[in-house]
Amino acid sequence: MKLYDYFRSSAAYRVRIALALKGLAPAREFVPLRRGVQRSDDYLKLNPQGLVPALLLDDGQVLTQSLAILEYLDETHPSPALLPPGAAARARVRAIALAIACDIHPLDNLRVLDYLTGTLGVSDQARDGWYRYWIDVGFEALERQLASDPATGRHCHGDAPTLADVCLVPQMANARRFHVDLAPYPTLVRIDAACNAIVAFADAAPARQPDAE
Numbered sequence: 414m415k416l417y418d419y420f421r422s423s424a425a426y427r428v429r430i431a432l433a434l435k436g437l438a439p440a441r442e443f444v445p446l447r448r449g450v451q452r453s454d455d456y457l458k459l460n461p462q463g464l465v466p467a468l469l470l471d472d473g474q475v476l477t478q479s480l481a482i483l484e485y486l487d488e489t490h491p492s493p494a495l496l497p498p499g500a501a502a503r504a505r506v507r508a509i510a511l512a513i514a515c516d517i518h519p520l521d522n523l524r525v526l527d528y529l530t531g532t533l534g535v536s537d538q539a540r541d542g543w544y545r546y547w548i549d550v551g552f553e554a555l556e557r558q559l560a561s562d563p564a565t566g567r568h569c570h571g572d573a574p575t576l577a578d579v580c581l582v583p584q585m586a587n588a589r590r591f592h593v594d595l596a597p598y599p600t601l602v603r604i605d606a607a608c609n610a611i612v613a614f615a616d617a618a619p620a621r622q623p624d625a626e
């Protein structure tokens with residue numbers, strides 16, 4: 414397997430965490446997003462969306478979309494499981510993961526931010542305000558959801574990491590990078606700390622990647 418990765422990509426960070434939790438260490442190729450290599454002909458042959466991550470399998474198939482990759486890894490390497498037993502519990506975990514991956518993260522993606530500043534002529538300050546705004550909208554709901562639900566434990570669901578934690582931790586890192594005030598989100602902060610105490614999470618952090626600038 415080979416992971417197409419970028420240190421600051423939170424979608425790739427999710428996959429790095431899952432790989433590490435499952436004890437997998439595939440080859441990696443770094444795609445420097447700031448230089449636009451994700452839009453090169455060679456990369457578009459792998460992922461026509463021009464986004465990282467992509468996972469090249471040993472048989473030549475290429476998987477894209479981090480959540481699809483996470484579920485593939487969970488199906489092919491079931492231990493430790495990233496989804497809990499029980500259909501309703503799995504739906505809860507997926508809902509938390511999707512709230513982050515579908516409703517927060519895409520609004521703050523590099524190409525969206527570049528469109529704001531480049532095409533729409535928005536100032537850097539307004540762009541950063543946009544970034545923080547969409548994290549706050551998503552985190553306010555997540556905090557309410559997690560704080561009030563007895564299914565929340567040391568982690569987003571119970572006491573073991575799941576797909577939800579794998580999505581939460583990179584989004585928390587993004588929030589910190591853009592100086593989002595995390596004081597209103599004590600449950601998210603607590604779960605993030607519990608996750609980062611696990612080596613697989615800590616080692617997947619952007620600052621620990623070989624391509625970190």
Ligand SMILES: N[C@@H](CCC(=O)N[C@@H](CS)C(=O)NCC(=O)O)C(=O)O
Pocket residue numbers: 421422423424425446451463464465466477478479480514522523524525
């Ligand atoms: N939904 C996709 C999102 C992938 C994504 O947005 N990747 C970002 C980095 S986190 C990217 O490659 N951005 C390049 C760009 O915006 O040009 C997934 O979960 O894999």
